[in-house]
Amino acid sequence: xxxxxxxxxxxxxxxxxxxxxxxxxxxxxxxxxxxxxxxxxxxxxxxxxxxxxxxxxxxxxxxxxxxxxxxxxxxxxxxxxxxxxxxxxxxxxxxxxxxxxxxxxxxxxxxxxxxxxxxxxxxxxxxxxxxxxxxxxxxxxxxxxxxxxxxxxxxxxxxxxxxxxxxxxxxxxxxxxxxxxxxxxxxxxxxxxxxxxxxxxxxxxxxxxxxxxxxxxxxxxxxxxxxxxxxxxxxxxxxxxxxxxxxxxxxxxxxxxxxxxxxxxxxxxxxxxxxxx
Amino acid sequence: xxxxxxxxxxxxxxxxxxxxxxxxxxxxxxxxxxxxxxxxxxxxxxxxxxxxxxxxxxxxxxxxxxxxxxxxxxxxxxxxxx
Numbered sequence: 001x002x003x004x005x006x007x008x009x010x011x012x013x014x015x016x017x018x019x020x021x022x023x024x025x026x027x028x029x030x031x032x033x034x035x036x037x038x039x040x041x042x043x044x045x046x047x048x049x050x051x052x053x054x055x056x057x058x059x060x061x062x063x064x065x066x067x068x069x070x071x072x073x074x075x076x077x078x079x080x081x082x083x084x085x086x087x088x089x090x091x092x093x094x095x096x097x098x099x100x101x102x103x104x105x106x107x108x109x110x111x112x113x114x115x116x117x118x119x120x121x122x123x124x125x126x127x128x129x130x131x132x133x134x135x136x137x138x139x140x141x142x143x144x145x146x147x148x149x150x151x152x153x154x155x156x157x158x159x160x161x162x163x164x165x166x167x168x169x170x171x172x173x174x175x176x177x178x179x180x181x182x183x184x185x186x187x188x189x190x191x192x193x194x195x196x197x198x199x200x201x202x203x204x205x206x207x208x209x210x211x212x213x214x215x216x217x218x219x220x221x222x223x224x225x226x227x228x229x230x231x232x233x234x235x236x237x238x239x240x241x242x243x244x245x246x247x248x249x250x251x252x253x254x255x256x257x258x259x260x261x262x263x264x265x266x267x268x269x270x271x272x273x274x275x276x277x
Numbered sequence: 278x279x280x281x282x283x284x285x286x287x288x289x290x291x292x293x294x295x296x297x298x299x300x301x302x303x304x305x306x307x308x309x310x311x312x313x314x315x316x317x318x319x320x321x322x323x324x325x326x327x328x329x330x331x332x333x334x335x336x337x338x339x340x341x342x343x344x345x346x347x348x349x350x351x352x353x354x355x356x357x358x359x
Binding site: 078079082086088091094095098099101102105109110112113114116117120121122123124125126127129130136139154 | 301304305307308311312314315316317318319320321322324325333334335336337
């Protein structure tokens with residue numbers, strides 16, 4: 001028994017070492033740097049400075065993330081429901097093919113595409129003008145907070161839909177058939193039978209998207225108007241312009257705290273799925 | 278009695294067929310909008326790679342060519358040269 005335990009410990013040692021060395025050490029080092037001075041004494045000055053200078057940006061980041069996640073949830077559930085429940089197989093196969101395309105496009109390319117697409121003189125407005133829906137004077141630029149949300153939703157939609165469609169496809173089909181036989185509409189099947197069962201998966205998809213959105217630097221830099229901007233941009237600015245790692249790490253700590261609650265939910269859910277809890 | 282049942286059945290069939298048609302068109306419109314949102318930016322990027330001049334509010338570039346792409350390729354190669 002004891003040798004078996006020792007064998008198991010040796011088995012997980014390489015993976016644990018890698019996680020410790022390349023994930024936990026940098027994480028704790030940046031947390032330590034956020035609350036200590038150069039001499040090693042504890043201080044909250046960096047956090048105070050971060051809040052003093054960037055509280056608007058922190059609020060802006062939270063609003064952008066929340067708006068993106070709400071839109072993502074609505075759209076990805078709609079597409080996944082259409083794929084799972086639609087009786088028109090040709091539409092489903094077409095949709096099933098096209099929705100995955102953004103998965104293979106990097107964030108920086110997406111930002112560049114959207115920068116020229118959503119601008120006042122971009123292809124979107126040009127198409128509306130050519131079709132007679134707008135005049136050149138009525139066109140509006142979407143570069144700014146709305147553009148940032150559009151880019152995040154555009155890029156993350158494929159990932160969320162993939163997870164949610166998988167969860168919907170894994171449901172017991174006999175329940176859906178039984179509901180149909182009893183006369184339930186597709187909308188009712190979606191809201192009363194499918195969604196309650198896949199809520200954890202939707203939660204996980206949204207959490208992973210939140211963490212991705214929080215970490216992207218290229219989109220607020222290329223689509224945003226400068227002020228207010230997202231936390232990632234401020235962190236890059238503190239490091240590149242001032243070499244101020246303490247305030248950058250303090251901003252990182254704020255990001256960690258926002259993501260930590262979500263990460264706790266995700267880890268708890270994944271352990272629960274594996275039967276560990 | 279039989280006629281009434283027949284009438285009800287035909288009504289039901291009509292309702293069902295009516296129910297399916299708008300749903301089909303709604304799904305088609307949804308897919309068209311989705312395709313525009315998805316392929317619009319990608320098309321935009323592809324057009325810009327072969328556009329020489331593109332003035333607002335024209336839907337397409339007024340001059341097409343590969344000069345800009347070639348120039349940027351040459352600049353990239355030159356910047357990497359020792």
